[in-house]
Amino acid sequence: MKKLETLIDKKITKSILKYKMIEEGDKVLLAVSGGKDSMILAYYLAKKIKGFPINFTFKAIHIQSEFGNPAEMANMEKLLQSWGVDYEILEVGVIKRLKPGKKMNCYWCSTQRRTELLKYAVDNGYDKIALGHHMDDIIESLIMNMALKGKISTMLPILDYDRYDQAIIRPLSYVKEHEIIKMADHLNITKCTCQCGFADNSKRRDMRDIIQTMVDTHGDVVRENLYNSMSNIIPRYLPEE
Numbered sequence: 001m002k003k004l005e006t007l008i009d010k011k012i013t014k015s016i017l018k019y020k021m022i023e024e025g026d027k028v029l030l031a032v033s034g035g036k037d038s039m040i041l042a043y044y045l046a047k048k049i050k051g052f053p054i055n056f057t058f059k060a061i062h063i064q065s066e067f068g069n070p071a072e073m074a075n076m077e078k079l080l081q082s083w084g085v086d087y088e089i090l091e092v093g094v095i096k097r098l099k100p101g102k103k104m105n106c107y108w109c110s111t112q113r114r115t116e117l118l119k120y121a122v123d124n125g126y127d128k129i130a131l132g133h134h135m136d137d138i139i140e141s142l143i144m145n146m147a148l149k150g151k152i153s154t155m156l157p158i159l160d161y162d163r164y165d166q167a168i169i170r171p172l173s174y175v176k177e178h179e180i181i182k183m184a185d186h187l188n189i190t191k192c193t194c195q196c197g198f199a200d201n202s203k204r205r206d207m208r209d210i211i212q213t214m215v216d217t218h219g220d221v222v223r224e225n226l227y228n229s230m231s232n233i234i235p236r237y238l239p240e241e
């Protein structure tokens, strides 16, 4: 387990330094759902505030909507406390925000969360908002946008807001989901399930299966190759519009 723990740590350091995600003196706001990805990030950032070459502070924030699971939240709080993480729970009712006749969906819900996170960051002087997306999320989005939207784009490791000084960062960009799952099991991080009943992740699941088929045939390096392909564009061998 020590080897995996160090590997994940190195990958987080690599992405922070490569993409200049955290700068000297930054205040980082980490969005934690209580699930494995953002909790793993909380665990590593808690270790990193001591002895990282760049000085920064961070606080975890959980947005609690009507769809949380109290038992999972209790586990989240217990773990954050055991790692010495400063955290806050923000209660945000989302149901009343839904326009008449509109149905709830994951995209809409995450937009509500994003708005609250940005507002909190602006009001309280946070420079960066850290999210728990990892390499698999990024390559699934890439394949999904290509196959279903006819465009090449994905979620970025770092994204500056146009109209605010804040930026979104994804320090797990180089970490693969299976590495997170193993480490999360080791740390007793439980699965976090939304209770809304409207979640439809079928398209993302389809993309995951397609990537897994390629991995089964050509090895895990397929994930890195898909990720690296986004910064290895050869215009000469791409058709013009």
Ligand SMILES: Nc1ncnc2c1ncn2[C@@H]1O[C@H](COP(=O)(O)OP(=O)(O)OP(=O)(O)O)[C@@H](O)[C@H]1O
Pocket: 030, 031, 032, 033, 034, 035, 036, 037, 038, 039, 061, 062, 063, 064, 065, 113, 130, 131, 132, 133, 192
């Ligand atoms: N209720 C919440 N409060 C605060 N941040 C959240 C919440 N839900 C999601 N997030 C943030 O948004 C990211 C992506 O959310 P998503 O719902 O796609 O979860 P996920 O990929 O299952 O990740 P996780 O394992 O962290 O739940 C999370 O990693 C976390 O940083």
